[in-house]
Amino acid sequence: MKIKEGYMLKALAGENVVINVGPDSADFSKMIRLNGTAAFMWRQLEVGKTPEETARAVAQEYGIAPEKAEADVKKFAAELLEKGLAE
Amino acid sequence: MLKLKCCGLTVDLELLHGDYFRERFREYADGHSGRPDLICVSHLAAELSAPEGKEKRLDPFKKCVTLEDGTICSVSNNPEGETTFIFRVSPDASRAEMWFRENYTYRYSTRTAIEYRYSCNAFCDRLALEGDMVLHGAAIGFRGKGVVFSARPGVGKSTQASLWEKLWPKETVKINEDRPAVCFPGGVPTLCGIPWSGSDPVNRDISLPMGALVLIRRGGVPRIERLRPADVFAPVYRELCVSHYNKRAAEAVYDALGRLLEKTPVYMLDCTMGEETPRLALEAFEKDGIV
Numbered sequence: 001m002k003i004k005e006g007y008m009l010k011a012l013a014g015e016n017v018v019i020n021v022g023p024d025s026a027d028f029s030k031m032i033r034l035n036g037t038a039a040f041m042w043r044q045l046e047v048g049k050t051p052e053e054t055a056r057a058v059a060q061e062y063g064i065a066p067e068k069a070e071a072d073v074k075k076f077a078a079e080l081l082e083k084g085l086a087e
Numbered sequence: 088m089l090k091l092k093c094c095g096l097t098v099d100l101e102l103l104h105g106d107y108f109r110e111r112f113r114e115y116a117d118g119h120s121g122r123p124d125l126i127c128v129s130h131l132a133a134e135l136s137a138p139e140g141k142e143k144r145l146d147p148f149k150k151c152v153t154l155e156d157g158t159i160c161s162v163s164n165n166p167e168g169e170t171t172f173i174f175r176v177s178p179d180a181s182r183a184e185m186w187f188r189e190n191y192t193y194r195y196s197t198r199t200a201i202e203y204r205y206s207c208n209a210f211c212d213r214l215a216l217e218g219d220m221v222l223h224g225a226a227i228g229f230r231g232k233g234v235v236f237s238a239r240p241g242v243g244k245s246t247q248a249s250l251w252e253k254l255w256p257k258e259t260v261k262i263n264e265d266r267p268a269v270c271f272p273g274g275v276p277t278l279c280g281i282p283w284s285g286s287d288p289v290n291r292d293i294s295l296p297m298g299a300l301v302l303i304r305r306g307g308v309p310r311i312e313r314l315r316p317a318d319v320f321a322p323v324y325r326e327l328c329v330s331h332y333n334k335r336a337a338e339a340v341y342d343a344l345g346r347l348l349e350k351t352p353v354y355m356l357d358c359t360m361g362e363e364t365p366r367l368a369l370e371a372f373e374k375d376g377i378v
Binding site: 006008010011012013014015017019021031033 | 316317320321324331334337338341342344345348349
């Protein structure tokens with residue numbers, strides 16, 4: 001999976017916000033806020049890392065069990081796909 | 088050639104209906120020389136042909152075409168498929184051109200209205216690329232601070248501005264009832280008038296430090312609530328004036344919005360058309376030390 005073109009993560013007024021700067025930017029249902037961990041995952045996926053690689057990075061960054069990281073990334077990825085932010 | 092200066096930008100307009108714009112924008116007339124930050128020129132042509140590039144059809148009568156060099160074109164056609172209008176703006180929004188068909192009656196608008204709208208679009212993108220922004224709203228100055236009432240059309244933002252002027256005429260000045268700008272000289276969010284103001288003639292060249300951004304909605308009972316920045320990205324972004332096709336400009340506007348929200352209180356105001364609404368808002372502003 002990969003982040004769709006036009007979507008990007010921005011730190012705005014102290015919040016991590018996913019924005020769309022493409023032709024569909026009037027669709028605010030896709031404007032979401034991310035917590036720190038989710039923002040970290042986004043940044044991994046954004047640069048082309050696979051969900052598996054992202055999970056390994058999360059486990060290392062946050063010192064959590066690989067299984068837990070994999071589950072978190074899987075859930076996050078599913079959410080991005082459901083909202084149409086990734087393909 | 089009409090030469091303007093606003094928000095620190097020099098703008099040259101060479102439009103078909105020059106007299107109209109000279110009168111309408113007179114407060115912003117400027118005598119600058121040299122290359123302007125934005126030049127906007129209109130042309131007439133017997134026939135128009137749509138430019139070739141990456142197309143996105145917006146509706147049966149309009150498409151956006153992005154050329155190889157990043158130039159963005161908005162192209163309109165009539166039901167017969169003939170191209171009737173082309174708006175081209177360079178990637179850095181420093182040059183915009185409008186092409187109209189000669190001896191052609193535009194069905195839903197006048198040439199002047201089209202020139203007005205698209206010259207404004209070019210200005211908004213240019214300003215965004217400078218790190219500033221234009222938003223839909225009715226802007227007033229009150230006790231030396233800028234207040235913007237922002238809402239979807241028809242909710243009553245101009246009514247609120249008028250009520251403030253009526254209640255406190257010596258302390259209130261209307262700046263722009265449709266689309267003020269927010270600039271950041273020295274990092275300070277500053278409300279600035281611009282020449283374009285929609286159908287309303289109020290377009291004062293006044294700059295004041297931002298006091299508050301007030302999102303309004305109709306309510307049975309007046310109520311005001313201060314919002315967290317995170318809760319206002321979507322409703323405020325909806326009111327920003329920027330091309331969705333110039334990605335750099337759109338991204339820059341988000342950054343400007345972030346800067347605005349970091350330093351400017353934002354309120355949600357449930358409003359009625361009566362005087363109790365501005366009185367309630369003023370009470371909140373005074374309590375929060377805004378004015």
